[in-house]
Amino acid sequence: MSFRATVLTLYPDMFPGPLGTSLAGRGLAEGVWSLEARNIRDHAADKHRTVDDTPAGGGAGMVLRCDVLAAAIDAVADGRPMLAMSPRGAPLTQARVRELAAGDGAIILCGRFEGFDERIFEGRDVEPLSIGDYILSGGEVGAMALLDACVRLLPGIMGAASSGEEESFEEGLLEYPHYTRPVEWEGRMIPEVLRSGDHARIAAWRKQRAIEDTRLRRPDLIERHGGVREASPSGAQRED
Numbered sequence: 001m002s003f004r005a006t007v008l009t010l011y012p013d014m015f016p017g018p019l020g021t022s023l024a025g026r027g028l029a030e031g032v033w034s035l036e037a038r039n040i041r042d043h044a045a046d047k048h049r050t051v052d053d054t055p056a057g058g059g060a061g062m063v064l065r066c067d068v069l070a071a072a073i074d075a076v077a078d079g080r081p082m083l084a085m086s087p088r089g090a091p092l093t094q095a096r097v098r099e100l101a102a103g104d105g106a107i108i109l110c111g112r113f114e115g116f117d118e119r120i121f122e123g124r125d126v127e128p129l130s131i132g133d134y135i136l137s138g139g140e141v142g143a144m145a146l147l148d149a150c151v152r153l154l155p156g157i158m159g160a161a162s163s164g165e166e167e168s169f170e171e172g173l174l175e176y177p178h179y180t181r182p183v184e185w186e187g188r189m190i191p192e193v194l195r196s197g198d199h200a201r202i203a204a205w206r207k208q209r210a211i212e213d214t215r216l217r218r219p220d221l222i223e224r225h226g227g228v229r230e231a232s233p234s235g236a237q238r239e240d
């Protein structure tokens with residue numbers, strides 16, 4: 001059974017968008033996964049096809065009605081996890097992405113305006129997920145980010161099967177930095193250790209750089225992961 005994504009949106013024309021190219025697009029064409037974008041507006045009950053209304057308690061903007069959202073969800077619900085893109089959700093992590101990619105797909109609600117009537121989350125067991133601490137104009141780009149992250153993990157998508165395993169976040173660390181030819185570029189060299197052919201030294205250097213860069217840029221990752229297991233036995237020194 002392949003991974004099936006259903007996106008509920010006011011802008012179905014935005015899909016597949018970037019998911020139709022490169023790895024994800026090839027997977028889509030080959031049936032490794034499927035994508036259906038459905039218009040929430042098709043589930044509006046009145047002749048004006050209204051999907052939103054003013055916020056209870058006052059304030060700017062419009063809120064997506066839970067009765068319309070529920071009708072859109074009920075038309076597709078089949079046991080797949082139901083997610084909603086929301087800056088008020090838990091931050092999406094690679095761990096959650098892995099869980100989702102191991103399942104049979106997801107139903108993803110995309111918000112617009114001020115977002116969703118809060119009752120939809122409990123009322124339909126919808127999990128809110130955020131893609132970061134900033135505000136997008138709609139959930140569609142977030143849904144694309146989520147699906148892109150899931151789809152690249154599906155069997156048959158990535159060429160080198162192992163390249164998914166050593167990446168940023170997998171051990172609570174950022175990945176080590178990469179280099180490729182030319183060896184010298186504008187006076188900057190590829191670190192000598194990477195040209196040494198000494199696999200143990202290279203592994204130790206990479207681990208060390210992953211730890212250092214994470215401490216510098218993303219100390220929150222190390223904290224969340226409960227600290228760092230110390231670098232490799234050969235006691236890597238920084239050598240660049």
Ligand code: SAH
Nearest residue numbers: 085086111114115130131135136138139142
């Ligand atoms: N008033 C809301 C923001 C609404 S933005 C608030 O302050 O929390 C409109 C829609 O864009 C949201 O319903 C959501 O679907 C999407 N969106 C915006 N930022 C997002 C983020 N960081 N992660 C996921 N979805 C986001």
